Amino acid sequence: MSVRVLLPNAFQKHTNGTREIQSSAGNLPALITEMETTFPALRSHLRDESGQVRKFINFYVNEEDIRFLGNEKYSFQDGDEVLVIPSIAGGSFADGDTRFAQDLPLRLRSGQATRRAHFAQKQDRGTCRCCSYCGQEECICGD
Amino acid sequence: MAAAYELRCRECGKRYENAPLSICDECFSPLEVFCDLDAARHTFTREAIADGPSSMWRYQALLPVPDDYVPSTPAGWTPLLRAPRLAERIGARNLWLKNDAVCLPTLSFKDRVVAVALANAQTFGFDTVGCSSTGNLANAVAAGAARLGLKAYILVPADLEAAKILNTQVYGATLVRIDGNYDHVNRLCSQIADRYNWGFVNVNLRPYYAEGSKTVGFEIAEQLGWRLPDNVVVPMAGGSLIVKIRKAFKELIALGLVEEKEVRFFGAQATGCSPIATAVKTGAEHIEPQRPTTIARSLAIGNPADGIYAARAIRESGGWAEDVSDVEIVSAIQELAETEGVFTETAGGVTTAVTARLYAHGRIHPDELTVSCITGNGLKTTDVLEGAYEQHAAIRPRLGDFETYLDDRKEEGELVGGGEYVR
Numbered sequence: 001m002s003v004r005v006l007l008p009n010a011f012q013k014h015t016n017g018t019r020e021i022q023s024s025a026g027n028l029p030a031l032i033t034e035m036e037t038t039f040p041a042l043r044s045h046l047r048d049e050s051g052q053v054r055k056f057i058n059f060y061v062n063e064e065d066i067r068f069l070g071n072e073k074y075s076f077q078d079g080d081e082v083l084v085i086p087s088i089a090g091g092s093f094a095d096g097d098t099r100f101a102q103d104l105p106l107r108l109r110s111g112q113a114t115r116r117a118h119f120a121q122k123q124d125r126g127t128c129r130c131c132s133y134c135g136q137e138e139c140i141c142g143d
Numbered sequence: 144m145a146a147a148y149e150l151r152c153r154e155c156g157k158r159y160e161n162a163p164l165s166i167c168d169e170c171f172s173p174l175e176v177f178c179d180l181d182a183a184r185h186t187f188t189r190e191a192i193a194d195g196p197s198s199m200w201r202y203q204a205l206l207p208v209p210d211d212y213v214p215s216t217p218a219g220w221t222p223l224l225r226a227p228r229l230a231e232r233i234g235a236r237n238l239w240l241k242n243d244a245v246c247l248p249t250l251s252f253k254d255r256v257v258a259v260a261l262a263n264a265q266t267f268g269f270d271t272v273g274c275s276s277t278g279n280l281a282n283a284v285a286a287g288a289a290r291l292g293l294k295a296y297i298l299v300p301a302d303l304e305a306a307k308i309l310n311t312q313v314y315g316a317t318l319v320r321i322d323g324n325y326d327h328v329n330r331l332c333s334q335i336a337d338r339y340n341w342g343f344v345n346v347n348l349r350p351y352y353a354e355g356s357k358t359v360g361f362e363i364a365e366q367l368g369w370r371l372p373d374n375v376v377v378p379m380a381g382g383s384l385i386v387k388i389r390k391a392f393k394e395l396i397a398l399g400l401v402e403e404k405e406v407r408f409f410g411a412q413a414t415g416c417s418p419i420a421t422a423v424k425t426g427a428e429h430i431e432p433q434r435p436t437t438i439a440r441s442l443a444i445g446n447p448a449d450g451i452y453a454a455r456a457i458r459e460s461g462g463w464a465e466d467v468s469d470v471e472i473v474s475a476i477q478e479l480a481e482t483e484g485v486f487t488e489t490a491g492g493v494t495t496a497v498t499a500r501l502y503a504h505g506r507i508h509p510d511e512l513t514v515s516c517i518t519g520n521g522l523k524t525t526d527v528l529e530g531a532y533e534q535h536a537a538i539r540p541r542l543g544d545f546e547t548y549l550d551d552r553k554e555e556g557e558l559v560g561g562g563e564y565v566r
Contacts, residue, residue: 009337010166045169055429056154056172058446063327065446067432085333086171087448 003080005031010086014042023082028059028072031082056087147179148207150350153452161207163267163342165349173448174350176207180397187398189369196220199255199358205394206358207351208262215290218254219358221246223366223514228482233499236509239372240479241363241516244487249286249310250520251279251441251488252384256355260344261287263351269342270294275332276345277325277440278307279488279519284344285316296341298328304526325435326445353383353449360391363514364401371395371404373511374462376498378490378518379410379419380442382453388516389456408457409506410464411497413437413472413489419447422454423464430454438469438527439489441519463506467496473527475499479517486521494518 005021012019021038025031032053036043048054059066060083066074076082150159154172165174187204195201199219203212222242230238243252257280264272273296274284281297288295295316299308300323312318321328336346344352364371371392377385385408395401412420415437418430430450435443447453457464467475472489475496480486487495498515501507521528538544 006334008166008333010168010171013168045171048170054171055451056166056170056448060330063323063330065326065432068434083330083334085330086166087173087446 001026001076001078003031003076003078003082005035005082005084007084008086011042011084014045015039025076027075028066031076058085058087059083060085147182148176150174151177161266163263163269163347165347176350176354178205178207178394180394184398187400189400192365199258199355199362202358202361205361206259207354208259209266212262212266214258214262216248216254216258216287218247218258220362223363224483224485226483226515229479229495232478232482234502234509235507235513237512238498239512239514240483240485241359241514242485243359243516243518244485244491244520248290249279249282250523251283252356252359252516252518253279253283254287255358256352257283257287257344259355260342260348260352261291261293263348264293264342264344265291267342269340271296271339272342272344273297273332273335274344275299275325275328277303277443278310278523279441280345281307281311281316281318282523285311285314288316289314298332300325300328306525307523310523325440325443353387356384356387357391357394359384359516360388361395363388364392364395367512369401371401371406372514374407374409374507374513376409376411376494376501376513376515378442378494378516379412379447379453379464380444380490381447382410382419382449384516384518385410386449386452386456389460405460407462408460409462409497409501410453410457411494412464412466413439413442413493414466414468415439416443416445417466418445419450419453420464420466422450423457427454437472438524439472439493440524441488441490442493463501465497465500467493467500471496473531476521476528477531480521485517487517488519488521488524489527490519491517491521
């Protein structure tokens with residue numbers, strides 16, 4: 001069993017320029033231990049004072065954030081590609097239903113904005129616990 | 144003259160000379176720009192600022208650009224509007240809008256951050272710049288690169304709406320469609336920035352890019368007559384904007400341009416992607432990543448890099464964070480347009496709906512001076528309003544037909560005060 005591990009530029013100072021390794025680790029904790037064994041200089045940078053892996057380091061397996069796969073409980077599969085990337089930002093595209101406007105009857109008329117909140121609460125009770133406008137779970141600002 | 148500035152690690156404090164770097168090589172945490180406030184004390188004055196251009200560059204002395212940098216685009220200096228009709232609707236009495244829906248040149252606050260990022264791209268000698276984006280950033284980078292004569296590579300998810308693609312390609316940028324969602328695009332950009340000598344505004348130029356957001360805070364204070372508001376409501380994606388507005392206020396206090404005051408910061412997210420709001424509500428010290436499912440795509444970052452800093456800033460300020468559903472977002476877009484004549488994109492719908500909820504829940508007192516930050520233009524996300532308005536059949540150009548039309552609408556209860564003004 002072998003997985004390909006791609007390391008970021010930020011690590012290279014501590015890995016003698018190595019950008020990629022092959023690992024036989026079975027899971028994330030084992031991989032981190034192996035990386036620390038292979039590159040002793042990396043250890044103190046990879047973990048904080050309490051020994052935890054630093055919070056800004058992310059691991060992805062075949063393009064999926066490992067936290068969505070079970071994190072340390074995930075067992076690497078032969079041929080997995082593991083990507084190590086410090087946190088970045090800039091946006092994320094919705095995975096789910098984004099065509100909301102076509103799915104819900106939004107024929108709302110001018111001047112009825114307060115009713116919209118009531119409408120919103122009725123339509124979206126699954127995620128909205130209360131009306132935005134009156135703040136009540138049982139809305140009092142609609143009709 | 145710009146103040147001296149440098150990069151420092153937010154966690155371990157290691158200092159770096161200015162370079163296209165965003166990650167500390169000691170602890171792999173984010174780097175941030177630190178300006179020398181003492182050096183700016185004599186140049187960043189109310190008088191000097193008033194004599195400056197009508198753009199964000201009036202604050203150039205506290206932006207990380209070279210002393211002799213000559214801006215090419217007048218981004219920023221957007222209106223700060225009173226919002227009396229929206230205020231009345233949601234139970235507020237002193238509500239203001241910072242309207243970056245009309246920020247030049249591409250109608251979102253991203254023009255501010257891109258302006259600073261591209262100034263540094265030039266300083267570092269990049270001839271090619273890029274970004275990952277779902278729309279606003281793509282537009283801003285493409286336009287800014289065209290203005291400066293830089294090549295631009297914009298990476299987007301393959302299923303991005305046609306309008307957003309067009310609004311990027313029209314500037315001559317190379318648009319690379321990626322078969323994946325935005326997280327995939329973003330990670331790929333990080334790898335590309337490691338491999339290619341390009342300036343990615345939201346990767347290796349990110350510390351400089353993020354400083355551009357301070358100008359929102361500088362403008363709010365100046366437009367209020369050099370005083371700070373009581374509360375600010377800010378949409379949160381990566382969490383950087385809210386942190387930078389707070390940083391701007393603190394810099395103004397440190398330089399004596401405004402009276403010291405602890406402004407309360409309130410964060411706004413969509414329920415379908417609310418990792419920062421969740422952390423604030425639960426008191427968590429870390430951000431639990433989420434898979435975004437919301438129409439507010441420009442806010443849909445499931446694993447926000449600045450999330451812990453945003454949550455911390457909110458807590459320290461005595462503020463709060465809220466999240467709202469997609470239906471509420473659309474309703475709020477309509478409400479803001481109808482009451483104040485401001486057409487915002489989905490992110491502004493999030494901010495408006497959250498602002499309403501904060502008043503409704505008593506977290507903001509009606510009399511407190513509160514600024515709600517509108518960060519983008521509604522013309523960019525018209526898809527969410529598809530089907531929202533019925534189009535009536537055309538009528539003949541005859542007065543009788545028009546009166547019949549009015550009667551019909553009256554019967555359907557769509558007219559208020561119909562016929563009241565008939566002579």
